[in-house]
Amino acid sequence: MNVVLVTGASSGFGEAICRKLIADGYKVIGTARREDKLKSLATELGDDFLPFQLDVTRKDAVDNLLLGLPDAFKQIDILINNAGLALGMEPAYQANYADWETMVQTNVIGLMHLTRVVLPTMVERNFGYIINLGSTAGNYAYRGGNVYGASKAFVKQFSANLRTDLFGKKIRVTNIEPGLCGGTEFSNVRFHGDDHQADAVYQNVDFITPEDIANTVSWLVNSPVHFNVNSIEIMPTAQAPAGLAVSKD
Ligand code: NDP
Numbered sequence: 001m002n003v004v005l006v007t008g009a010s011s012g013f014g015e016a017i018c019r020k021l022i023a024d025g026y027k028v029i030g031t032a033r034r035e036d037k038l039k040s041l042a043t044e045l046g047d048d049f050l051p052f053q054l055d056v057t058r059k060d061a062v063d064n065l066l067l068g069l070p071d072a073f074k075q076i077d078i079l080i081n082n083a084g085l086a087l088g089m090e091p092a093y094q095a096n097y098a099d100w101e102t103m104v105q106t107n108v109i110g111l112m113h114l115t116r117v118v119l120p121t122m123v124e125r126n127f128g129y130i131i132n133l134g135s136t137a138g139n140y141a142y143r144g145g146n147v148y149g150a151s152k153a154f155v156k157q158f159s160a161n162l163r164t165d166l167f168g169k170k171i172r173v174t175n176i177e178p179g180l181c182g183g184t185e186f187s188n189v190r191f192h193g194d195d196h197q198a199d200a201v202y203q204n205v206d207f208i209t210p211e212d213i214a215n216t217v218s219w220l221v222n223s224p225v226h227f228n229v230n231s232i233e234i235m236p237t238a239q240a241p242a243g244l245a246v247s248k249d
Pocket residue numbers: 007008009010011012013014031032033034035037054055056057082083084085086106110133134135136177178179180181182184185186189
């Protein structure tokens with residue numbers, strides 16, 4: 001049975017991906033910082049789900065990850081680098097610098113930590129799949145997207161470069177690039193717990209759901225090994241990619 005490790009499994013996409021992949025018959029390690037959330041998911045999902053507390057920004061903790069896993073979960077076949085966040089939406093000249101650092105530490109450096117620890121074990125077995133959660137924010141600029149969008153542009157290019165380094169090996173890499181998705185804690189985190197501001201983002205919009213993303217992941221991991229989706233950009237039908245604003249005097 002294949003083993004999947006999902007970062008950011010305590011809510012949103014990560015939680016939905018764990019549910020879907022357990023239903024598909026995988027063994028799943030769900031990681032995040034909030035252990036209580038992971039434990040309640042474990043109660044729901046049973047013995048094929050392993051809750052594992054992990055802060056992706058802590059290199060020492062990620063370096064020791066494989067040592068801390070029970071034998072049945074040690075060989076990771078699929079890594080889903082999903083943990084990530086946006087903080088703030090102020091223009092760059094007003095943004096909080098600590099928020100910028102947290103986004104880079106999590107979305108960029110945390111993803112690097114996990115990849116660097118798990119990828120060599122995949123190369124040894126010439127088998128594996130890494131799925132990264134990028135964003136449309138890595139493809140298109142928008143006001144207030146500054147460091148968040150830049151961190152997702154890193155994820156996009158890192159995914160493509162991983163594919164290139166893995167040329168000739170049976171290891172797949174996909175960057176999933178979603179647009180507006182609701183039903184997660186994303187905007188609540190972005191607006192530092194301001195429910196009113198967070199709710200306004202999704203008002204009267206038929207947004208993408210965590211289950212849509214989980215179904216996409218399920219399709220990808222269950223596709224044949226000779227088939228690699230390099231990147232997949234997904235938007236709600238209600239969203240358009242155009243955004244070239246013109247300011248007139
Ligand atoms: P959520 O806020 O619901 O989930 C984010 C997850 O990341 C949580 O489980 C959180 O767990 C985890 N996380 C955050 N920081 C850390 C950390 N330092 N170490 C470990 N885990 C961490 O957001 P979404 O599900 O919406 O987002 C998931 C991913 O998808 C993110 O990378 C996001 O950028 C991306 N994305 C989201 C979109 C959206 O509109 N929602 C669209 C495009 C991409 P905990 O706090 O317990 O550690």
